[in-house]
Amino acid sequence: MKRISPPRPRLDVRDLEIILALAASGSTVKAAASLHVTQSAVSRGLHGAETRIGLRLFDRTARGLVPTVAGERLIRGAGAVLGDLVALEREVAAPVVAPLELRVACECYTAYRWLPSTLARLRQTLPRASVTLAPEHTAAPALALADDAIDVALLTTSPAPPGVLEEPLFTDEIVFIVARSHPLARRPRLTRKDLLEHTLISSTQTPVPEQRAFVRRVFGSKVPPLRFIAFPLTEAIVDAARAGMGIAVLSEWIASTYLEAGDLVLRRLDRRIERPWRIAFRRPVADAARQLAAALQHAAPRVVPAAVAV
DSSP states (O other): OOOOOOOOOSSOHHHHHHHHHHHHHSSHHHHHHHHTSOHHHHHHHHHHHHHHHTSOOEEEETTEEEEOHHHHHHHHHHHHHHHHHHHHHHHHHSOOOOOEEEEEEESSGGGGGTHHHHHHHHHHHOTTEEEEEOGGGTTOHHHHHHTTSOSEEEESSSOOOTTSEEEEEEEEEEEEEEETTSGGGGSSSOOHHHHHHSOEEEETTSOHHHHHHHHHHHHOSSOOOOOEEEESSHHHHHHHHHTTSOEEEEEHHHHGGGSTTSSEEEEOOSSOEEEEEEEEEOGGGHHHHHHHHHHHTTTSOOOOGGGGOO
16 A cells, blocks of 8 residues: 655744744744844745745734735644643653552452442543452452552451551442241341351352451441351342242342342341451552542442332
8 A cells, every 4th residue: 555645844843943933923023032043044034934834924004014814814823733732742752650559359249249340440540550359369359469460459457568558448248138928027127146046048159257257347346156158149149039938138238139029028136237448559559549549439239228128
């Protein structure tokens, strides 16, 4: 394919600078002073520009140089052309910034229900960042952060490793799901005695420290004997509750999805059981991590009040 050469302009940068200086001063003497050249150099430059473009750009009057119609058009565009050229030079001279790779993992699988869509929105505000999820580090995100396998960790119970930054993020509520036919469904609230008398249905993916933290929040330091059955899939946990096998213990992020059919009801204890979340991140990605935190603040799904009505 034959290469097409771009059109060559008749005027150059120096021509535009002289024309703008003449328009601002109305005098070859003043224009020469502002450009730090001689008056004759300005006169020759104006004559050369008018000759090459084939138009008179200024009228010589008793009041000085006055732009013609063609001159006014050229003056209006000359500033923009020079501004674009300066911007291009700055862009060329700017250091090349490598794309920032932001690898994110959570300490609980429940966050992965809504986190991908939040990260998609974050990419619009961080065009130079490549934000990716690393669910393979869900079992030990703090360790992965310490090993530089990820850049950001969303933590619940694990302490952040030394040398990284950490900030509070938000909380999610731990709620209880039972079948509408279950005797506990007739109660507006559950009690700790209910949790002792009935089987609790949870996930095999829940880390042991998080299980212990849940029990401590509910019962305090003295842990009573509890009956648990666990399933690897959320659907199995919910279906076991639907079958009347016990009380499903879920994050509100997950529970709200399964209430629409009406065969399950959500119940709380006499006080809310909340799980605090923190964001831990490596120092080189601090700015991007804080933008991620801001995006997460209102992104997590919540149980609407209507969903918990009897």
